[in-house]
Amino acid sequence: MLMLTCKQASKLVSQSLDRPLSWSERLRLRFHLLICDACNHFNRQLRVLRNAVKRMMQHTEGDSTIQLSLEARDRISREINRSTESGYH
Amino acid sequence: MNNINNWLNEHGDYLYRFALARLRDTHQAEDAVQETMLAAIKNNSFDGESSARTWLTGILKHKIIDLQRKQIREQPISDLIDLDASDTSMDDFFDSTGHWLDKPQTLEIPDNALEQKQFLKALSTCMDKLPAKLATIFSMRDIQEIDNENICKELDITTTNAWVMLYRARMGLRKCLEINWITG
Structure with a gap:
């Protein structure tokens, strides 16, 4: 069973991001990718996706216009005070 | 204090x-x-x-x-169990012989800052469309980079379930990006 279908190949491409593939899985996947443009694109897409979500995360982290709302800040502050007061009894 | x-x-x-x-x-x-x-x-x-x-x-x-x-x-457990019968979940993407229904296209993060911003916005929209539990496990794996073993421990799911959920999440996201970004 050397020939993978695209469905099987795509599953392995995804799993290769989550676990080391076995030797035979790697061989069969590599063989499939040699002859299949669509799965090559898919493989590349998943790597682009992974980079993109990380970049998205960094954008959010680095965006100083994103701040706790005054409401949330007040609420958290009240909870902090309540928690510290009750701790002294 | x-x-x-x-x-x-x-x-x-x-x-x-x-x-x-x-x-x-x-x-x-x-x-x-x-x-x-x-x-x-x-x-x-x-x-x-x-x-x-x-x-x-x-x-x-x-x-x-x-x-x-x-x-x-909080999700009903049946939602997770049906993931074991994962083969039918990919019917939107493959025909009965395992060939792509729509072949994946080239997808790149643009270099240009403005386009990149739009690209990331499209990605964010796509993540919002993903079923909540898939978005969560995807975030844990690909954004927070928690390893699979720990994800399974935290969420009390099997490794196979985790692989299937991640596969589904990525498949859905890349398809959504193709529609919203490449052709949008």
């Missing part, structure tokens, strides 16, 4: 952004910051060796996972 309120002033926004980048929900991110502050009061083990920000971020990371775990566990 004035200290904690000072910490809220100094680090609150930073912690909020950190949480928002991972939870992608303003209310949940606020909750995570609140839980972090309350936990900081309760187990005041801050030793001053690391910065307060680093220490608080360490607590926050756990609070984020707590919220994600709750979110996944």
